[in-house]
Amino acid sequence: MIEDILIKITDREGTVHEVQAPTDMNLNIMELVRMYELAPEGTIGICGGMAMCASCQCYVLNDIEIPEKGDDEEAMLSEAFNVKPNSRLGCQIRITEKLEGLAIELAPEE
Amino acid sequence: MIKTDILIIGAGPTGLFAVFEAGLLKLKCHIIDGLPQPGGQLSELYPKKPIFDIPGFPSILAGDLVTNLMEQIKQFQPGFTLNEVAETIDKLEDGTFIVTTNKGTKHHANAVAIAGGLGSFEPRKPILEGLDFYDQNDRGVEYFVKDPEKFRDKKVVISGGGDSALDWSIFLSNVASSVTLVHRRNEFRGALDSVEKVQELKSSGKIKLITPGEIVGFKGAEHIESVNIETNGETINIETDYFIPLFGLTPKLGPIANWGLDIEKNAIKVDNSLDYQTNIPGIYAIGDVNSYPGKLKLILCGFHEATLMVQSVYQRMNPGKKYVLKYTTVSGIDGFDGTRKEAEKQVVKAIE
Numbered sequence: 001m002i003e004d005i006l007i008k009i010t011d012r013e014g015t016v017h018e019v020q021a022p023t024d025m026n027l028n029i030m031e032l033v034r035m036y037e038l039a040p041e042g043t044i045g046i047c048g049g050m051a052m053c054a055s056c057q058c059y060v061l062n063d064i065e066i067p068e069k070g071d072d073e074e075a076m077l078s079e080a081f082n083v084k085p086n087s088r089l090g091c092q093i094r095i096t097e098k099l100e101g102l103a104i105e106l107a108p109e110e
Numbered sequence: 111m112i113k114t115d116i117l118i119i120g121a122g123p124t125g126l127f128a129v130f131e132a133g134l135l136k137l138k139c140h141i142i143d144g145l146p147q148p149g150g151q152l153s154e155l156y157p158k159k160p161i162f163d164i165p166g167f168p169s170i171l172a173g174d175l176v177t178n179l180m181e182q183i184k185q186f187q188p189g190f191t192l193n194e195v196a197e198t199i200d201k202l203e204d205g206t207f208i209v210t211t212n213k214g215t216k217h218h219a220n221a222v223a224i225a226g227g228l229g230s231f232e233p234r235k236p237i238l239e240g241l242d243f244y245d246q247n248d249r250g251v252e253y254f255v256k257d258p259e260k261f262r263d264k265k266v267v268i269s270g271g272g273d274s275a276l277d278w279s280i281f282l283s284n285v286a287s288s289v290t291l292v293h294r295r296n297e298f299r300g301a302l303d304s305v306e307k308v309q310e311l312k313s314s315g316k317i318k319l320i321t322p323g324e325i326v327g328f329k330g331a332e333h334i335e336s337v338n339i340e341t342n343g344e345t346i347n348i349e350t351d352y353f354i355p356l357f358g359l360t361p362k363l364g365p366i367a368n369w370g371l372d373i374e375k376n377a378i379k380v381d382n383s384l385d386y387q388t389n390i391p392g393i394y395a396i397g398d399v400n401s402y403p404g405k406l407k408l409i410l411c412g413f414h415e416a417t418l419m420v421q422s423v424y425q426r427m428n429p430g431k432k433y434v435l436k437y438t439t440v441s442g443i444d445g446f447d448g449t450r451k452e453a454e455k456q457v458v459k460a461i462e
Contacts, residue, residue, distance in 0.1 A: 042363070042376025075272075079272065081357075110235075
């Protein structure tokens, strides 16, 4: 059986949520945040997950290994605001077993 | 005053298809959209991306779907008020509505269908102290190049890394006295032609390129006089008359949020058991902008919602009148432009 993994998400108000993330639904971090409604609808995932807006920007807080950024993500982040060295777009991070224990913080709404 | 039966707010796929379904019932439509072209998100954000869940189309590019919808509704002659945002709504005593745009265009309609998707597109604004002062009243920060002449013989700083930053840098290099393009990294995301052209203009000294660079502040009193740019760990100051941040557009619900509609999770609550009407009779919300139990933000759901919405408007405009569903295959389509489309007659012929 495929097990859920645990992901720690700090919302925009600073509250930490530990959520179970299924690994068998081809979900990404942006979709996980929407699934648990950790950010108001309409403020995250605006482009639907095409790396064409930065509404799902998050900061990676621990050293869980995540696949490298693609060109689209790099390009979008270079035009995003509140960007830090640990910024990623949630929609570009696919949830797999390897992300067990990942901790992220949602970037402020633009 | 523009007069119509159904005023549709939003020219995305749902709004466009509503024109077709309304046309079958002989109802006229007019569409308001804040963007200069129809298609909404499909044209603005991802025209070249494929969509795989439009029934009957295994794959269709978003831009092509818009082109097809425009072709499909053509004979119903929809009116368009483009580049304007619906701002206020007034309900008249007879139950009809007047909707006024940000540019003052007035529309008088029997019913209003909000098909606004995620809202109207507004420029993404960088986070800079003083921006909300300098972007008002011609104080030097502009998010669009509406009138290029404004920049003639002026010093201009543009920031951004996409097509609009590249294209306007190229264009203004022939108008402004100087153009400085600032981007956070060396790579630009734009059409190859534009990237090459900027490269050329940089080499010939017509565009000054600062990469990696980021605008971090302004100097000036009533009008900006210079911008501070952080580049390679130091802050430099560049004199300029205008600063044009071009970071693309993002949708915001905008003025319709103040129309007295029930709003939940940035979407408009509607009656999905019947006709997608909002809490204000005569105002409907269809497509991604609405919310009801089990809502899915899919184009195909918007099409369905548009179809039921126009039935309700028909009843509203023709109270008590019985409506009989007609199939286009059987009845054909009579356009408002006098054209008729119909199935070919079957040949009935004896075989000797």
